[in-house]
Amino acid sequence: MSQHADPVESCAICPVGRAAGVRFGGRCPLVGRRHEPRATLYVEGEPVHHVWFVTRGGGLLARAGGDADSPRAVRGPGAFVGLEALVRGTYRASAHVEGRAILCGGSRDDVDAWLGAPGLPARAVLEQVLRADAADPVRGAAADGTALRRVARWLLDADALELSLSRDRVAGLLGMVPETLSRVLARLRARGAIAATRRSITIVDREALEETAR
Amino acid sequence: MSQHADPVESCAICPVGRAAGVRFGGRCPLVGRRHEPRATLYVEGEPVHHVWFVTRGGGLLARAGGDADSPRAVRGPGAFVGLEALVRGTYRASAHVEGRAILCGGSRDDVDAWLGAPGLPARAVLEQVLRADAADPVRGAAADGTALRRVARWLLDADALELSLSRDRVAGLLGMVPETLSRVLARLRARGAIAATRRSITIVDREALEETAR
DNA sequence: CGGCAATTTGAACATTTTCAATACGGGTGG
DNA sequence: CCACCCGTATTGAAAATGTTCAAATTGCCG
Numbered sequence: 001m002s003q004h005a006d007p008v009e010s011c012a013i014c015p016v017g018r019a020a021g022v023r024f025g026g027r028c029p030l031v032g033r034r035h036e037p038r039a040t041l042y043v044e045g046e047p048v049h050h051v052w053f054v055t056r057g058g059g060l061l062a063r064a065g066g067d068a069d070s071p072r073a074v075r076g077p078g079a080f081v082g083l084e085a086l087v088r089g090t091y092r093a094s095a096h097v098e099g100r101a102i103l104c105g106g107s108r109d110d111v112d113a114w115l116g117a118p119g120l121p122a123r124a125v126l127e128q129v130l131r132a133d134a135a136d137p138v139r140g141a142a143a144d145g146t147a148l149r150r151v152a153r154w155l156l157d158a159d160a161l162e163l164s165l166s167r168d169r170v171a172g173l174l175g176m177v178p179e180t181l182s183r184v185l186a187r188l189r190a191r192g193a194i195a196a197t198r199r200s201i202t203i204v205d206r207e208a209l210e211e212t213a214r
Numbered sequence: 215m216s217q218h219a220d221p222v223e224s225c226a227i228c229p230v231g232r233a234a235g236v237r238f239g240g241r242c243p244l245v246g247r248r249h250e251p252r253a254t255l256y257v258e259g260e261p262v263h264h265v266w267f268v269t270r271g272g273g274l275l276a277r278a279g280g281d282a283d284s285p286r287a288v289r290g291p292g293a294f295v296g297l298e299a300l301v302r303g304t305y306r307a308s309a310h311v312e313g314r315a316i317l318c319g320g321s322r323d324d325v326d327a328w329l330g331a332p333g334l335p336a337r338a339v340l341e342q343v344l345r346a347d348a349a350d351p352v353r354g355a356a357a358d359g360t361a362l363r364r365v366a367r368w369l370l371d372a373d374a375l376e377l378s379l380s381r382d383r384v385a386g387l388l389g390m391v392p393e394t395l396s397r398v399l400a401r402l403r404a405r406g407a408i409a410a411t412r413r414s415i416t417i418v419d420r421e422a423l424e425e426t427a428r
Numbered sequence: 429c430g431g432c433a434a435t436t437t438g439a440a441c442a443t444t445t446t447c448a449a450t451a452c453g454g455g456t457g458g
Numbered sequence: 459c460c461a462c463c464c465g466t467a468t469t470g471a472a473a474a475t476g477t478t479c480a481a482a483t484t485g486c487c488g
Contacts, residue, residue, distance in 0.1 A: 015342065016339075072387075080346070120334070124229055125230075125294065126336050128293060129340065129344065129347075166435095169285050169312070179478080182437080183436085361444070382467090391445060393469085397468085400469085
C-alpha cells in the first residue's frame with residue numbers, strides 16, 4: 001500500500017515533515033500513499049478516523065454528500081483534508097481523490113498527539129478555526145437544490161435556530177433574496193413543518209422537514 | 215475605548231485567555247472592547263492589521279465586499295474574526311458587528327508572536343488551514359450576481375487557472391450546472407475576454423474580465 | 429395608540445436548469 | 459497515419475425557479 005519511494009527525502013521538504021522534525025529523527029504522523037483516481041477517502045457522516053495531507057499530484061475534491069456530486073472545494077498540494085476529525089465525531093462532507101495523487105495520511109489520534117498539548121495557543125486557535133468552519137452553513141447555490149430544500153437543510157442544523165438573526169441576514173447566509181426566504185418559510189409553515197414568528201423559527205415536525213431536505 | 219470591567223476575571227474563562235495563561239500571569243494578546251452595532255472591523259481588500267475574537271453578545275458577520283451586502287457567515291462567541299491576517303496581506307471579506315457585541319482584538323503582530331514559533335506543528339497546520347480557507351472560491355448563489363459575473367470573478371482569482379479541472383468540476387465549484395458554465399464561457403469568449411480550449415482557459419483581456427466581474 | 433421598519437404577498441420578468449441532440453477531441457487499433 | 463469510438467463539452471428550446479419592483483401587511487416600540 002505505502003509506496004513512498006524515499007520518505008525521508010520528501011518529508012524533509014514537506015511542511016508537515018519539517019514541523020515534525022523528520023530531519024532530526026522526528027517521526028511524522030502521516031504516511032505517504034498513492035491513490036487511485038476517484039478513490040474515496042471518506043464519506044459524509046462517517047465517524048472520523050484519518051486526516052490527510054495532499055503531497056503531490058492532482059488536487060482533491062471534497063464534495064457535497066448525498067444528493068449532488070458537485071465538488072465544494074479543491075485541495076491542492078500542501079493542504080489538509082479531513083482535519084475536521086480533530087473537532088468533530090463525523091466527517092462533514094465526502095472527499096474523493098481527483099486524478100492521480102499522493103496523499104499522506106495518519107490516524108486521528110496520531111495527528112492529535114502530534115499537534116501537542118491542547119492548551120498551546122496555536123492549537124487552541126486551530127481548534128476554534130476548525131469549529132467555525134464546521135459550523136458554517138454550506139452556502140448553497142441554486143445547483144444545490146431548490147431554495148426550499150436549502151432552507152430545510154439549514155433549519156435542521158441545530159445551531160441555526162439559536163441565532164436570532166433578521167430574515168435579511170438569514171436570507172443572505174442562504175444565498176437568496178429575503179422575499180424568497182419569506183415564501184419558502186410560508187410553504188414550510190403551510191406543511192406544518194415549522195412555526196415561525198417574526199424573530200424566531202421553531203421546528204414543529206422534524207420528519208416533515210427532513211423529508212423536504214431530502 | 216476599552217471597557218473591560220474585569221479583564222482577569224473574564225479572561226480566565228476565555229479559551230484564548232487560558233491558552234495565554236492569564237491566570238498565571240501570562241499576557242493575552244487580545245484586548246476586550248465593546249462595539250457599536252454595525253461597526254465595521256475591516257473592509258475587503260484593506261491591508262491586514264488586527265485579529266478579533268468574539269467574546270460575548272451578538273454574532274458577527276463577514277459580508278461579501280463590494281456589491282452585495284449579504285452576510286457570508288456568522289461568528290458567534292468563541293470564534294475568531296480576521297485570522298486570515300496571519301497568512302494574507304489584505305482582508306478577504308468585510309466584517310461588521312451584528313448587534314451589540316464584545317470582541318477582543320489584537321494587532322496582527324502581537325497575535326503572531328503569541329502563537330509561537332512558525333515551526334510548531336499546531337501552528338504549521340493552522341496556517342495551512344487558513345490558507346486553504348482563503349483559497350476557497352466563494353461559492354456563489356444566484357443572489358451573488360449572475361452566473362456570468364461569478365465566473366468572471368472566479369477566473370480573476372489567479373490560482374483558478376492553474377488547476378486543470380474538467381468543466382464539470384469547475385461548474386460544481388461555482389455552484390452551477392455545466393451547461394450554464396459552458397454558455398457563460400462562450401459569452402466571455404465572444405467578448406474577447408478569454409480564450410478557452412477544452413482543457414484550459416486563458417485570460418486574454420483582463421480589463422474586460424474585471425469589467426464583467428464588477 | 430400611532431408610526432416606522434421589517435416582513436410578506438403579488439405579478440411580471442430574467443435567469444438558470446432541464447432534457448435532448450449534436451459537435452468535438454483524444455486515444456486506440458488497424 | 460488515419461478512421462473510428464467514446465466520453466466530454468456545446469448548443470437549442472421549453473420549463474421551472476428565483477429575482478425584481480411595488481404594494482399591503484404585520485409587529486414592535488416608544
